[in-house]
Amino acid sequence: MTMSENNVNAFLLFTCPDKNGIVAKITQFIYKIGGNIIDLDEHVNQNQQFFSLRIAWNMSNSTIPASKLHETFEPLAKEFDAHWRIEFSNQKxxxxxxxxxxxxxxxxxxxxxxxxxxxxxxxxxxxxxxxxxxxxxxxxxxxxxxxxxxxxxxxxxxxxxxxxxxxxxxxxxxxxxxxxxxxxxxxxxxxxxxxxxxxxxxxxxxxxxxxxxxxxxxxxxxxxxxxxxxxxxxxxxxxxxxxxxxxxxxxxxxxxxxxxxxxxxxxxxxxxxxxxxxxxxxxxxxxx
Amino acid sequence: MTMSENNVNAFLLFTCPDKNGIVAKITQFIYKIGGNIIDLDEHVNQNQQFFSLRIAWNMSNSTIPASKLHETFEPLAKEFDAHWRIEFSNQKxxxxxxxxxxxxxxxxxxxxxxxxxxxxxxxxxxxxxxxxxxxxxxxxxxxxxxxxxxxxxxxxxxxxxxxxxxxxxxxxxxxxxxxxxxxxxxxxxxxxxxxxxxxxxxxxxxxxxxxxxxxxxxxxxxxxxxxxxxxxxxxxxxxxxxxxxxxxxxxxxxxxxxxxxxxxxxxxxxxxxxxxxxxxxxxxxxxx
Amino acid sequence: MTMSENNVNAFLLFTCPDKNGIVAKITQFIYKIGGNIIDLDEHVNQNQQFFSLRIAWNMSNSTIPASKLHETFEPLAKEFDAHWRIEFSNQKxxxxxxxxxxxxxxxxxxxxxxxxxxxxxxxxxxxxxxxxxxxxxxxxxxxxxxxxxxxxxxxxxxxxxxxxxxxxxxxxxxxxxxxxxxxxxxxxxxxxxxxxxxxxxxxxxxxxxxxxxxxxxxxxxxxxxxxxxxxxxxxxxxxxxxxxxxxxxxxxxxxxxxxxxxxxxxxxxxxxxxxxxxxxxxxxxxxx
Amino acid sequence: MTMSENNVNAFLLFTCPDKNGIVAKITQFIYKIGGNIIDLDEHVNQNQQFFSLRIAWNMSNSTIPASKLHETFEPLAKEFDAHWRIEFSNQKxxxxxxxxxxxxxxxxxxxxxxxxxxxxxxxxxxxxxxxxxxxxxxxxxxxxxxxxxxxxxxxxxxxxxxxxxxxxxxxxxxxxxxxxxxxxxxxxxxxxxxxxxxxxxxxxxxxxxxxxxxxxxxxxxxxxxxxxxxxxxxxxxxxxxxxxxxxxxxxxxxxxxxxxxxxxxxxxxxxxxxxxxxxxxxxxxxxx
CATH class of the missing domain: 3.40.50.170 (Formyl transferase, N-terminal domain)
Incomplete structure (x- = not known):
């Protein structure tokens, strides 16, 4: 995969059992890799303590390439026992x-x-x-x-x-x-x-x-x-x-x-x- | 039943097997008794040849009293083998x-x-x-x-x-x-x-x-x-x-x-x- | 104008100052020429005593051809000082x-x-x-x-x-x-x-x-x-x-x-x- | 102000010029004081680089009382030159x-x-x-x-x-x-x-x-x-x-x-x- 990261947006779709601090840790992660959040929407199904999240961020100033994003994020996702995927705007x-x-x-x-x-x-x-x-x-x-x-x-x-x-x-x-x-x-x-x-x-x-x-x-x-x-x-x-x-x-x-x-x-x-x-x-x- | 017919409206609800001339005959009837039609809506269910009609008319100049309307209209309704009723605005x-x-x-x-x-x-x-x-x-x-x-x-x-x-x-x-x-x-x-x-x-x-x-x-x-x-x-x-x-x-x-x-x-x-x-x-x- | 009148529908659009008996006379007219009314909608703007009407009828059994309809209807329209037109489904x-x-x-x-x-x-x-x-x-x-x-x-x-x-x-x-x-x-x-x-x-x-x-x-x-x-x-x-x-x-x-x-x-x-x-x-x- | 903090929700409404890391820092703040985010919605007006945010969080496990929240948050808000307010569900x-x-x-x-x-x-x-x-x-x-x-x-x-x-x-x-x-x-x-x-x-x-x-x-x-x-x-x-x-x-x-x-x-x-x-x-x- 080769891609120009200029003007590429990343989309994280993420679900896991609800817990304190999920948004804080994920947005911290995005901040650290130079992502600029464009849109964030989260929802907690309180009956089932089911947490879900979508974040879109711009990668123009990303400090890691898109090709490394998956493996870089994985440890954090494991911490929350999450189902997740990351998509990119230039991969139709x-x-x-x-x-x-x-x-x-x-x-x-x-x-x-x-x-x-x-x-x-x-x-x-x-x-x-x-x-x-x-x-x-x-x-x-x-x-x-x-x-x-x-x-x-x-x-x-x-x-x-x-x-x-x-x-x-x-x-x-x-x-x-x-x-x-x-x-x-x-x-x-x-x-x-x-x-x-x-x-x-x-x-x-x-x-x-x-x-x-x-x-x-x-x-x-x-x-x-x-x-x-x-x-x-x-x-x-x-x-x-x-x-x-x-x-x-x-x-x-x-x-x-x-x-x-x-x-x-x-x-x-x-x-x-x-x-x-x-x-x-x-x-x-x-x-x- | 006694009623002042000034400003009383009559409402006919009428259904029958479809046939030519129904609207003509009914509106003719209303015209002859001095009714002034305010609203008329008819519908023919063409699959089932089912005719339905609602007419509202004003009775201010009616030549027959409301109390006689039912019996006066009945022969016409029979001619078309209709289900029908007439209601009045002053009978809540x-x-x-x-x-x-x-x-x-x-x-x-x-x-x-x-x-x-x-x-x-x-x-x-x-x-x-x-x-x-x-x-x-x-x-x-x-x-x-x-x-x-x-x-x-x-x-x-x-x-x-x-x-x-x-x-x-x-x-x-x-x-x-x-x-x-x-x-x-x-x-x-x-x-x-x-x-x-x-x-x-x-x-x-x-x-x-x-x-x-x-x-x-x-x-x-x-x-x-x-x-x-x-x-x-x-x-x-x-x-x-x-x-x-x-x-x-x-x-x-x-x-x-x-x-x-x-x-x-x-x-x-x-x-x-x-x-x-x-x-x-x-x-x-x-x-x- | 030559047309097969089978399955042709006629549409009358008609407006005039409001008066008693308009619907009765027009539907009577259609009945007499063998038209079968499919749809009729009328409205009276009571503030302005303005009457308006749309009738659609089927001409399969019409006793006069479409080409004669206009002149046949004209006297009735004049009686009510109406603006009107008749359209046909086969004249696109x-x-x-x-x-x-x-x-x-x-x-x-x-x-x-x-x-x-x-x-x-x-x-x-x-x-x-x-x-x-x-x-x-x-x-x-x-x-x-x-x-x-x-x-x-x-x-x-x-x-x-x-x-x-x-x-x-x-x-x-x-x-x-x-x-x-x-x-x-x-x-x-x-x-x-x-x-x-x-x-x-x-x-x-x-x-x-x-x-x-x-x-x-x-x-x-x-x-x-x-x-x-x-x-x-x-x-x-x-x-x-x-x-x-x-x-x-x-x-x-x-x-x-x-x-x-x-x-x-x-x-x-x-x-x-x-x-x-x-x-x-x-x-x-x-x-x- | 005295309040039972059990089941009290706090609501932050926050706007400032857009910048990287705002959501990360604010959610980090809420995490640190023991808040559990229930709902988060943010929007960036990209034409005007105007950032706006609403977060609702539950204070049941809050490590600071509601009465101290305003002054505790203030330094962070100043860092982003923000307009903001915090409301509580028990202050109608x-x-x-x-x-x-x-x-x-x-x-x-x-x-x-x-x-x-x-x-x-x-x-x-x-x-x-x-x-x-x-x-x-x-x-x-x-x-x-x-x-x-x-x-x-x-x-x-x-x-x-x-x-x-x-x-x-x-x-x-x-x-x-x-x-x-x-x-x-x-x-x-x-x-x-x-x-x-x-x-x-x-x-x-x-x-x-x-x-x-x-x-x-x-x-x-x-x-x-x-x-x-x-x-x-x-x-x-x-x-x-x-x-x-x-x-x-x-x-x-x-x-x-x-x-x-x-x-x-x-x-x-x-x-x-x-x-x-x-x-x-x-x-x-x-x-x-």
């Missing part, structure tokens, strides 16, 4: 987008990607259908089709995993990908797969949530972005939003209106991830 | 409020009642606990305590029903009343009992929804006002709203924040009912 | 999009256009800069560049007007077009030019509203879509929305977040227009 | 409510006060009218009437100021108080007077904002809570919120709907103040 997360036939979430992400709203790279788009290839082509991003049937799923997923590994993918975004991933795939990318579900979870899990919403007669529809776990639609929630509807809206209207929610909610979840703002705390997320 | 709906120990929804309703936001009368408040009597006293509204145990429930409910009948109650509002009403009670007041549930239904039915919401890690909490049916928390929804929360909010915070939602959502549902805006359409509501 | 409004260098509003409109959310045609895009031509090319829409300087403005606008006339343009959408149109241009397309302003009007008129918002320290930013009149940012408002911000947001953040508002607010305003839902009532709009 | 802010004739904001505050949502004391209510005395009486809070005319204003304000001083008032809340305070009064309570204005500032300053909103034809109304400065409606904004309206709403409807906004926005601003969350930064506020 590598994101794979999975799609099927709907284009709205993909288009939204690509537009923001193009506007440089995200500090990520998108080396590939994967789909079980060829339909959205023209969009990938226009964006200059390789588009890989892996058709999935019940029979071919294991081998196709194996190929996908191999490809994702080869390309050093950090994050998988399911942008209305209409296939359930196997437990094997999910374990491979634990807390690294973001999905968009077209309802206000936990309401209307599973298929056809707009039809369910219509039939239940709710006065608002929603969308939920969450990490994918082996329990369908049960993973830790990252972001949700809703929209008011009325008795005049048909199921078709809900689908149309819901697209706007899906786009924006998935886009926000990806932004939080790309800014290293998310810590998974059991079945919940902390979004700093 | 008589509302009973049911409470337990939480006062926020009751206070909200009483404050709005006092501000004349609702065109209703509240002849009594019923509770299974004596705690909120001082609030009722301050408002000058009789407060009846019917303590409920598993054993006494049938007889206590029978007394409540008798009292509600005696006072010609049109609507029962459960303002955080912490008792499940019996099927018998519910049948007695079909589509005439409004409840406030402290979650975004259908998420988190049953008890402790804020605890459920906390544990699921949702990013928004909600409240839902609905008609009470025999299936707990499954009745037709009248109004819902939500509020954003974060990982910093404890269950106690959710309870506190949720109070604001419960108050406002129940208050709106009661406003819609008091303005004769709601038609129940199976498991759903039309709120004009 | 022809919309010209004006842009400068920002692409987000244009992209949003084109995506929805492509998804068939709007019942419109976009025969051309006009810009004072060549930058967005590739987007127009990808969408297969002619892109005309009219560079504007203080000196060339009158002649360039004259060319634009000629082109818009030639192409029978019904509506001009300023999708972050960074030029003030001359009074002459505005008069030519009275109530036919929709703008998006990047603030919650009437706050922050004129240039740099995000900078103004930052400096004033507001806790929410907004966007406003309005008809263009000769008074800058003073035209009748069609739609507005807002987004919460915090002290952490820089002007750059406001610009980025505001893009999402601008897109959605302009998109909604165009939807309302394309569905024939808007009546201008002096300095205000009625959006049915 | 003393709040005076000013009202005129509208009761909704007062009722809202008193209900929350009664629910212990605020960690404050309300030793008195001041009004220029006797109307709301019964509400104060019911809450057991002294109610002082100071009728104001143009002539009597200086002497009446002088009496008010004397009374506020005598009662050690920390904060004045104008809960729809319909009098403009004199510059003298405002200087006396600099950044200690919170007002609620019934519009989305900077839109519709001055009188009759709902009438202004109606006439401008906005699609949303708002309310704004801000600190009072000598420039009317120009003080630093603490909180804002909005509500959607339609062409059907009359001015009277806006007034009624706006009451809900005014109540909630003022209630939130008071909550932020009571939790020591607000720092005034020139014309803006930082709300941690």
């Amino acid at each position: 997360q590598r994101v794979a987008i999975f799609v099927s036939k709907y284009d709205h979430c993909l288009q939204e992400i690509l537009w923001r990607y193009n506007m440089s709203e995200y500090d990520i790279e998108i080396p590939l788009i994967i789909s079980n259908h060829p339909d959205l290839k023209p969009i990938a082509d226009a964006a200059g991003i390789p588009y890989h089709v892996f058709p999935i049937t019940k029979e071919t799923k294991p081998e196709q997923e194996a190929k996908e995993i191999a490809l994702l590994r080869e390309l050093n993918i950090d994050l998988v975004v399911l942008a209305r990908y209409m296939q359930v991933l196997s437990p094997n795939f999910i374990r491979e990318f634990k807390n690294k797969i973001i999905n968009i579900h077209h309802s206000f979870l936990p309401g209307f899990v599973g298929g056809n949530p707009y039809k369910q919403a219509y039939e239940r007669g709710v006065k608002m529809i929603g969308a939920t972005s969450h990490f994918v776990t082996e329990d369908l639609d049960e993973g830790p929630i990252i972001e949700q939003d809703i929209m008011r509807i009325t008795h005049k809206d048909t199921i078709k209207d809900l689908i149309r209106k819901g697209r706007d929610l899906e786009r924006i909610v998935l886009a926000r979840a990806l932004a939080y991830k790309s800014e290293h703002r998310i810590i998974v705390d059991g079945t919940r997320t902390i979004v700093f | 709906q008589r509302v009973a409020i049911f409470v337990s120990k939480y006062d926020h929804c009751l206070q909200e309703i009483l404050w709005r009642y006092n501000m004349s936001e609702y065109d209703i009368e509240i002849p009594l408040i019923i509770s299974n606990h004596p705690d909120l009597k001082p609030i009722a006293d301050a408002a000058g509204i009789p407060y009846h305590v019917f303590p409920i145990t598993k054993e006494t429930k049938p007889e206590q409910e029978a007394k409540e029903i008798a009292l509600l009948r005696e006072l010609n109650i049109d609507l029962v509002v459960l303002a955080r009343y912490m008792q499940v009403l019996s099927p018998n009670f519910i049948r007695e007041f079909k589509n005439k009992i409004i409840n406030i549930h402290h979650s975004f239904l259908p998420g988190f039915v049953g008890g402790n929804p804020y605890k459920q919401a906390y544990e699921r890690g949702v990013k928004m909490i909600g409240a839902t006002s609905h008609f009470v049916t025999e299936d707990l928390d499954e009745g037709p929804i009248i109004e819902q709203d939500i509020m954003r929360i974060t990982h910093k909010d404890t269950i106690k915070d959710l309870i506190r924040k949720g109070r604001d939602l419960e108050r406002i959502v129940l208050a709106r549902a009661l406003a819609y009912k008091s303005e004769h805006r709601i038609i129940v359409d199976g498991t759903r509501t039309i709120v004009f | 409004q022809r919309v010209a999009i004006f842009v400068s260098k920002y692409d987000h509003c244009l992209q949003e409109i084109l995506w929805r256009y492509n998804m068939s959310e709007y019942d419109i045609e976009i025969p051309l895009i006009i810009s004072n800069h060549p930058d967005l031509k590739p987007i127009a090319d990808a969408a297969g829409i002619p892109y005309h560049v009219f560079p504007i300087t203080k000196e060339t403005k009158p002649e360039q606008e004259a060319k634009e007007i000629a082109l818009l006339r030639e192409l029978n343009i019904d509506l001009v959408v300023l999708a972050r077009y960074m030029q003030v149109l001359s009074p002459n241009f505005i008069r030519e397309f009275k109530n036919k030019i929709i703008n998006i302003h990047h603030s919650f009007l009437p706050g922050f008129v004129g240039g740099n509203p995000y900078k103004q918002a930052y400096e004033r320290g507001v806790k929410m930013i907004g966007a406003t879509s309005h008809f263009v009149t000769e008074d800058l940012d003073e035209g009748p408002i069609i739609e507005q929305d807002i987004m919460r911000i915090t002290h952490k947001d820089t002007i750059k953040d406001l610009i980025r977040k505001g893009r999402d508002l601008e897109r959605i607010v302009l998109a909604r305003a165009l939807a309302y227009k394309s569905e024939h839902r808007i009546i201008v009532d002096g300095t205000r709009t009625i959006v049915f | 802010q003393r709040v005076a409510i000013f009202v005129s004739k509208y009761d909704h904001c007062l009722q809202e505050i008193l209900w929350r006060y009664n629910m212990s949502e605020y960690d404050i004391e309300i030793p008195l209510i001041i009004s220029n009218h006797p109307d709301l005395k019964p509400i104060a009486d019911a809450a057991g809070i002294p109610y002082h009437v100071f009728p104001i005319t143009k002539e009597t204003k200086p002497e009446q304000e002088a009496k008010e100021i004397a009374l506020l001083r005598e009662l050690n008032i920390d904060l004045v809340v104008l809960a729809r108080y319909m009098q403009v305070l004199s510059p003298n009064f405002i200087r006396e309570f600099k950044n200690k007077i919170i007002n609620i204005h019934h519009s989305f500032l900077p839109g519709f300053v001055g009188g009759n904002p709902y009438k202004q909103a109606y006439e401008r034809g906005v699609k949303m109304i708002g309310a704004t809570s801000h600190f009072v400065t000598e420039d009317l409606d120009e003080g630093p904004i603490i909180e804002q919120d909005i509500m959607r309206i339609t062409h059907k709403d009359t001015i009277k409807d806006l007034i009624r709907k706006g009451r809900d906004l005014e109540r909630i926005v003022l209630a939130r601003a008071l909550a932020y103040k009571s939790e020591h969350r607000i720092i005034v930064d020139g014309t803006r506020t930082i709300v941690f």
